[in-house]
Amino acid sequence: MCAMTVNSLETDVRAWGRRLAERLPDGGRHPAALAERRLMRTMIGDPRLRAALFRFVDVRPACRDRTDLVRHLHEYLAEAGAGSPAARRLGGLVGRRTLELPTASAAALGVAQMAHRFIAGEDAGAATAELGALWQRGRCVTLDLLGEATLTEAEGDAYATRCAQTLRELARMSAAWPAQPMLEHDGLGPLPRANLSVKVSALTPHLRAHAPERALGAARERLLALLRLARELDAHLHVDMESLDTRESITALVLELLADPEFADGPSAGIVLQGYLTDSEEELERLLGWLREHPRGAPFTIRLVKGAYWDHEVVMAAQHGWEAPVFTDRRSCDRQYEHLTRRLLDARAEGLPLRPAIASHNLRSLAHALAYGDRLGLPPEAVELQVLRGLGDDTAAAIAAAGRRVRVYCPVGDLVAGMAYLVRRLLENTSNDSFLAAQTTGAELELLLERP
Amino acid sequence: MTTETTFRNEPLLEFRRESVRAQALRALAELREKLPLRIPGSGEGELVSINPVAPSEVVAVASDSSRATAEAAVERAASAAPAWAAVEPAQRAAVLQRAAGLMRERRQELAALAVLEAAKPWAEADADVCEAIDFLEYYAAGVIELGHGRPLVQLPGERNRLQYFPRGVCAVIAPWNFPLAIPTGMVAAALGTGNPVVFKPAEQTPACGHALVEALHAAGVPAEALHLVCGRDEPAKSLVAHPKVHNIAFTGSCAAGLSIIRAAAEPAPGQHHVKRVIAEMGGKNCIIVDADADLDDAVPAIVKSAFGFAGQKCSAAARVLVHRDIADALNERLAGAIRALRVGPAEDFGSDLSAVIDDEACARINAFLDGAEHEPFARADVPAGAGHWVAPTLFVDLPGHSRIVNEEVFGPVLSSERVADVEAAVEIVEAGAYGLTGGLFSRSPSTIEMVSRRGIVGNLYVNREITGAMVGRQPFGGGRLSGTGPKAGGPDYLLQFVEARSVSENTVRHGLVI
The missing domain is CATH 3.40.605.10 (Aldehyde Dehydrogenase; Chain A, domain 1)
Known part of the structure; x- marks a missing residue:
């Protein structure tokens, strides 16, 4: 882009940023929100306490009783205590005999409450009211089924069955929802109300980084059955992306299945692009190239995310002596994200049957997508924004209030299954690089909206 | 020094990339x-x-x-x-x-x-x-x-x-x-x-x-x-x-x-x-799994430790000593994970493990399997043909005197035994003849500290697989008869x-x- 376009786009981005910020709900005065914000601030500034609490959240479902729970909490706080006065104080409290049981209950309750913030319910049925309420308030959803790792064929089958049940449940409940034009239609046609995100790693125990073809054979039948069901129910099936080790398996599988003439006219389906990967542009070109070669009647959604496995990728690369496959500084990562956003919206503007979904909690990234879409002359409903339940609730409210489409990614599952997810989200939320952390600690809006 | x-360790080839393969x-x-x-x-x-x-x-x-x-x-x-x-x-x-x-x-x-x-x-x-x-x-x-x-x-x-x-x-x-x-x-x-x-x-x-x-x-x-x-x-x-x-x-x-x-x-x-x-x-290496272990992590790590290179490593896992509270859950998932293993040619990137080294090894391992006190709990399929194939096999709760429990098999054979607690598991390890590698899955810092202090093996691995020692990072070797x-x-x-x-x-x- 030439300098002038950059400058005027910048003006629009800031305008959108302010528009969204003004519409953020004033949740700050609510006592619970205040307490949560205070806890988050403490955790951001106290990595030892943060580590101790994460370990506690992580072990919580494996503790057999409250005594066991207290023992673990006490041990984590004791380890953290050397470098964290807050952990030492808490540890002292937990360690006192008379306080043991009440503390354990409080701690257990705390974790359960926290979990509920991120996890909508045990299953789709339990989340019915919640999902309906979101829709009422102008937010569409995609459901994600949390579960333990799939290590066996039986576990792969069980996950596939849950996916099928959830699709049916979603189709059933969403039929009763009132009309919401912004959420159900764009220039490419109707958008299914029922929307499920699936994980290939949960469909099969045969994902192997060194042999993508193995998962193709093993997960093919289960994903095929889900695609057929989604088409029958007129639901959207979205295949999530995971660590880089599995990207090739997942991408190859999805593209191969969707290229089958059987699915030429449906279901609505999509894949994920992780912007933090340094080769994400090549990956996007591959997806767009595939889309050009396989024009489907049903549009293809590409959800652009930053990526949730940053620590994992960096650690694995360091341990194996590889160059990190992800951007290691935040600004490059954010720049890449905006670049990919523009490429996606350009492709849509060129007329590809593509639905770009921009998933982020970074107000700047979202504002950038909206501003660039406007600049291209795309209609408002052509750009979908996505956030995570629990982390992006305020953002979702602001987007809906601004009259744009926002989809909330809602995990469902039991507490045991949800822990890994919960810990990952908490880590993300309180990491130094996090946009939300910056927001929580009260950074200036103009600073947050700066061009990366 | x-x-x-x-x-710095030599970087491994990045086989997850197609061009490298x-x-x-x-x-x-x-x-x-x-x-x-x-x-x-x-x-x-x-x-x-x-x-x-x-x-x-x-x-x-x-x-x-x-x-x-x-x-x-x-x-x-x-x-x-x-x-x-x-x-x-x-x-x-x-x-x-x-x-x-x-x-x-x-x-x-x-x-x-x-x-x-x-x-x-x-x-x-x-x-x-x-x-x-x-x-x-x-x-x-x-x-x-x-x-x-x-x-x-x-x-x-x-x-x-x-x-x-x-x-x-x-x-x-x-x-x-x-x-x-x-x-x-x-x-x-x-x-x-x-x-x-x-x-x-x-x-x-x-x-x-x-x-x-x-x-x-x-x-x-x-x-x-x-x-x-x-x-x-x-x-x-x-x-x-x-x-x-x-x-x-x-x-x-x-x-x-x-x-x-x-x-x-x-x-x-x-x-x-x-x-x-x-x-x-040699070694007769044990992995202890405490009740608070994360089985999502423990199961793949145990499978890798026991069956990687068909168990033909002195560091390989031979015994799982699992807390009785979670033994059934662990054994069930281990069994399913073992059935999902693919045994095939080593040159095929899709093979999890391959043939054992020679017909002598094949016969020796099969003698162990034939002498087992009861049927295996799980085993994987092996290809047909002339290779020295041995099926990855899991036994559960074999009697304490079993050869499979006591002797080094040096093949893809794993035994899982339930214990009352980590202390009992440590005593079992101490009673054995070897002291090469060992594993512990626990999320309790005090349990990790206790097992580390007992110092029974040359290489103790906590919450990870027990094979794959790296030069300069995990100096390798054990005492006792190891x-x-x-x-x-x-x-x-x-x-x-x-x-x-x-x-x-x-x-x-x-x-x-x-």
Whole structure:
């Protein structure tokens, strides 16, 4: 882009940023929100306490009783205590005999409450009211089924069955929802109300980084059955992306299945692009190239995310002596994200049957997508924004209030299954690089909206 | 030693990238064109190595050396000893580093060789090459460090020095399971510290052994300072018995190790030194799983530890000692994960594990399986055909006297036993004969601390797989019947190959300190 376009786009981005910020709900005065914000601030500034609490959240479902729970909490706080006065104080409290049981209950309750913030319910049925309420308030959803790792064929089958049940449940409940034009239609046609995100790693125990073809054979039948069901129910099936080790398996599988003439006219389906990967542009070109070669009647959604496995990728690369496959500084990562956003919206503007979904909690990234879409002359409903339940609730409210489409990614599952997810989200939320952390600690809006 | 701070492990090949896999497969195809490899050597009969996946595919033809050939090699090495010892440590280290460079240049080809000759799946074959390179680099740094001697207390009027000297001819008797890494470690340590070497690779993997010798000779080790003696038991026995051998570096079974130690203890007529045996022997390695373990992590780690390279690692997991509260859940998931394993050709990137090394191993492992007190809890499928296939097998709650529970199987066989708590599991480990590796899955810091303090194994791994020790990061080796305890790839290993001598000089002349 030439300098002038950059400058005027910048003006629009800031305008959108302010528009969204003004519409953020004033949740700050609510006592619970205040307490949560205070806890988050403490955790951001106290990595030892943060580590101790994460370990506690992580072990919580494996503790057999409250005594066991207290023992673990006490041990984590004791380890953290050397470098964290807050952990030492808490540890002292937990360690006192008379306080043991009440503390354990409080701690257990705390974790359960926290979990509920991120996890909508045990299953789709339990989340019915919640999902309906979101829709009422102008937010569409995609459901994600949390579960333990799939290590066996039986576990792969069980996950596939849950996916099928959830699709049916979603189709059933969403039929009763009132009309919401912004959420159900764009220039490419109707958008299914029922929307499920699936994980290939949960469909099969045969994902192997060194042999993508193995998962193709093993997960093919289960994903095929889900695609057929989604088409029958007129639901959207979205295949999530995971660590880089599995990207090739997942991408190859999805593209191969969707290229089958059987699915030429449906279901609505999509894949994920992780912007933090340094080769994400090549990956996007591959997806767009595939889309050009396989024009489907049903549009293809590409959800652009930053990526949730940053620590994992960096650690694995360091341990194996590889160059990190992800951007290691935040600004490059954010720049890449905006670049990919523009490429996606350009492709849509060129007329590809593509639905770009921009998933982020970074107000700047979202504002950038909206501003660039406007600049291209795309209609408002052509750009979908996505956030995570629990982390992006305020953002979702602001987007809906601004009259744009926002989809909330809602995990469902039991507490045991949800822990890994919960810990990952908490880590993300309180990491130094996090946009939300910056927001929580009260950074200036103009600073947050700066061009990366 | 400065090695800890400057040394970096050789990066593994990034097989998750398609181009890297394609490159490896090309190297394999090129190597296949050259088969069978002819390994030079004077020998009486032929020693043939085969692909364990397809026994009709001959990988290499070497000499089946006799006692006389081995003895002649020792004599020649002994004659070369003074000249090699006189080479400055820095120069010897440079030779090791050059050899590392040469292996690095050929790494795809060397990995392909391990794939074909030992049926090592790619990732593990590549790790074998990397570890070999690591040993060369790590010990090169150690050799330089050791060359400086160690500081001593100095008083006025005396000058004290402590220097390390080579001991003499070192016989290296190597196994087939890490056909590049383990011999490279032993040979590099001996050569680097100034000792000539007579190296006998395992009879199953002579081509891997030859590749190492080739790299070292090309890097500048004089032909007379390093001899390759291929063959079966006979040359190994004569090396152990030879009066001019000073050090014996051995990795292999416990029975063979003990017999070497016994034979080496008896001085031959005219032998004026005590032979030193550096032995890394077997293991019966346990993974303890506490009630608070994360099974999502524990199950894959146990499967990898027990069945990686078909369990043919001395570090492999043989027993799971699981807290009774979660035993059923763990066993069920382990069983399902084992059924999902794919056994197939090592050269196929989709294989989780491959054939075992030879028909003898096949028969030995099958004897264990046939003698099992009850039916297996789970087993994976194996391909049909002539390869040495053994199905990965899980037994649950075998009686305590079972052979499978007590003896080293050295194959893809795992036993899971329930225990009352971690304390009971630790007592079981303590009651065993070995002390090589061990694992613990627990999320309690105090439990981790307790098991670490008991110090029962040479390598304890917490919340991870128990195989894959890295040079410089997890120095490898255990005590009890698992070995004589030198930690390969650690800062103390080279000391086994040298003799320390101190020189104290009086610096007072005519009442003056000069």
